[in-house]
Amino acid sequence: MKDLGFKRSPNHRSGRSGWENKADIIVHHVTEGAFNGAVSWLCNTLSQASAHFVTAKDGSFIQLVDLANTAWCNGNGPTTIGEALNSLVKSRPNANANMYTFSIENEGWSYKDNFGVPTGAQREALRAFHKRIVDYILSYNPKWRASRETVIGHCHIRSRAKPSCPTANHGEKYPWDDIITEINNYIDLKQGGKNPESIMESTSTPVVEVTPPATPDYSAWPGITKHNGMKGHQIPFVLEIAPAMQASLDKGILISVRMAQAILETGWGTSKLAKEANNLFGVKADNRWQGPVYNTQTGEWSAHVGSYTINAPFRAYDTKAESVLDQAEFLQAPRYAAIIGDKDYKSVAKKIKDAGYATDPDYTSKLISVIETNSLHWFDTLGSIPIKNTEPQVPESNLPIDTVAAAGMKVGSVVRVKQGATTYDGRSPAAFVYEHVYQISSYSGDRVVLDSHGINSPYNVHDLILIGAGIPSEPQMKVGSLVKIKPGAKWSVTPEKDVPAWAMASIYRIDQLDGTKALLNKDGINSPIDTKFLMLAH
Numbered sequence: 001m002k003d004l005g006f007k008r009s010p011n012h013r014s015g016r017s018g019w020e021n022k023a024d025i026i027v028h029h030v031t032e033g034a035f036n037g038a039v040s041w042l043c044n045t046l047s048q049a050s051a052h053f054v055t056a057k058d059g060s061f062i063q064l065v066d067l068a069n070t071a072w073c074n075g076n077g078p079t080t081i082g083e084a085l086n087s088l089v090k091s092r093p094n095a096n097a098n099m100y101t102f103s104i105e106n107e108g109w110s111y112k113d114n115f116g117v118p119t120g121a122q123r124e125a126l127r128a129f130h131k132r133i134v135d136y137i138l139s140y141n142p143k144w145r146a147s148r149e150t151v152i153g154h155c156h157i158r159s160r161a162k163p164s165c166p167t168a169n170h171g172e173k174y175p176w177d178d179i180i181t182e183i184n185n186y187i188d189l190k191q192g193g194k195n196p197e198s199i200m201e202s203t204s205t206p207v208v209e210v211t212p213p214a215t216p217d218y219s220a221w222p223g224i225t226k227h228n229g230m231k232g233h234q235i236p237f238v239l240e241i242a243p244a245m246q247a248s249l250d251k252g253i254l255i256s257v258r259m260a261q262a263i264l265e266t267g268w269g270t271s272k273l274a275k276e277a278n279n280l281f282g283v284k285a286d287n288r289w290q291g292p293v294y295n296t297q298t299g300e301w302s303a304h305v306g307s308y309t310i311n312a313p314f315r316a317y318d319t320k321a322e323s324v325l326d327q328a329e330f331l332q333a334p335r336y337a338a339i340i341g342d343k344d345y346k347s348v349a350k351k352i353k354d355a356g357y358a359t360d361p362d363y364t365s366k367l368i369s370v371i372e373t374n375s376l377h378w379f380d381t382l383g384s385i386p387i388k389n390t391e392p393q394v395p396e397s398n399l400p401i402d403t404v405a406a407a408g409m410k411v412g413s414v415v416r417v418k419q420g421a422t423t424y425d426g427r428s429p430a431a432f433v434y435e436h437v438y439q440i441s442s443y444s445g446d447r448v449v450l451d452s453h454g455i456n457s458p459y460n461v462h463d464l465i466l467i468g469a470g471i472p473s474e475p476q477m478k479v480g481s482l483v484k485i486k487p488g489a490k491w492s493v494t495p496e497k498d499v500p501a502w503a504m505a506s507i508y509r510i511d512q513l514d515g516t517k518a519l520l521n522k523d524g525i526n527s528p529i530d531t532k533f534l535m536l537a538h
């Protein structure tokens with residue numbers, strides 16, 4: 001057992017939103033993937049997920065959120081309250097369970113079978129910080145006891161969405177009774193004035209050692225399914241960079257190809273350049289680069305000498321997400337114009353090599369192999385990339401712009417940006433902006449905000465060309481629909497909470513729909529939202 005201390009995740013809410021000194025339920029989870037990846041994911045603002053503690057299979061543990069603060073692990077709300085198997089949770093239909101719970105993530109192998117059962121070393125770690133949680137609860141609620149109501153699994157809150165967290169069949173194989181007995185013995189000794197240390201730290205209760213399955217099954221991750229070939233340690237890497245990939249979809253490049261590039265370049269995130277400089281694509285620090293630089297050796301290939309190694313300066317980033325976003329910008333250079341909007345990963349893999357992205361002569365076949373071996377094409381179903389040159393062509397000369405603006409442009413109208421126009425604040429947009437149609441998301445004075453795949457750029461109304469009256473309102477929104485969140489949206493929670501900008505850059509699938517309340521399917525997003533804040537992702 002090793003206490004790795006406190007690494008404060010930015011993913012938390014200060015306080016308990018009215019449940020201060022009332023939090024009373026300890027919730028156990030299992031991670032899908034390795035401890036380090038899970039900790040890094042739970043500290044990554046893109047994930048919007050966290051836990052109070054995380055245990056590793058070797059018994060190391062780390063705290064990520066203060067007990068007085070709200071971690072984001074158990075999210076539920078009015079639309080999911082029906083799933084709860086726990087009567088305390090059911091009795092609080094208007095409170096998000098995050099407000100009154102303490103979350104623990106255990107490093108595990110899979111939601112399936114019993115692979116969420118903690119190892120002996122993990123049980124020791126649990127004893128160590130259960131004491132801290134229990135001491136904290138007793139400080140304001142001396143009558144608190146551990147029970148099957150107050151020590152539960154994620155599966156007891158989200159029985160339909162997370163039936164196998166922390167173990168299959170709603171926690172069937174998890175050692176609930178042993179843990180509860182330990183905690184209550186601890187409380188009895190503590191309140192009886194005796195030293196309770198020995199009870200909580202003993203290993204007298206039976207522990208289950210689990211052998212990792214030969215073939216991991218990742219079916220609990222939407223899209224990262226048993227059909228795809230990724231192994232346990234590869235999943236956290238892919239999940240860590242997926243949100244930034246999705247957020248840069250508006251740049252018009254297939255996620256599958258970029259994901260394969262990052263995997264090849266870094267060996268699933270294990271390269272020195274990835275670990276020390278967060279550089280996932282081997283992008284060098286040429287004279288266009290103003291940021292920090294990391295010098296290291298790199299393998300190159302030329303027809304004259306074959307493979308060789310050089311020392312080269314590379315771009316350094318604070319986070320992997322930054323590297324992902326920067327590469328999307330990098331690929332906007334004219335020589336990569338042919339890949340923008342191309343929806344065939346084989347064609348993109350070939351064009352990107354032909355444009356000189358990599359010197360390896362086998363680069364195209366390697367990209368395609370990584371995509372197909374790991375079913376990365378799934379990521380290309382997350383949302384549509386801008387389509388090139390397929391929108392109705394409107395002859396500009398026939399449109400007196402001022403008249404059109406006055407006549408018909410309104411929120412929801414479909415427009416183009418005039419060739420060469422700058423944004424409202426005078427910046428030059430990427431070249432592809434002029435090739436696509438956008439929907440007006442807000443309109444005030446002459447300032448119009450256009451919405452496209454997370455780009456909410458303002459333009460002057462005089463720089464726009466009206467294409468159509470608008471995408472029709474969306475009565476066909478249903479479970480399974482792919483949607484985006486509109487600017488200015490709020491989660492339907494109490495108190496009302498603004499949807500962060502990064503969430504608006506993503507495309508979600510509607511998981512459940514109850515009247516006008518929708519629940520979106522995406523890791524870490526469990527908050528209900530009114531459908532008036534959603535639009536279908538076309």
Ligand SMILES: [Zn+2]
Nearest residue numbers: 029030154165
């Ligand atoms: Zn869970």
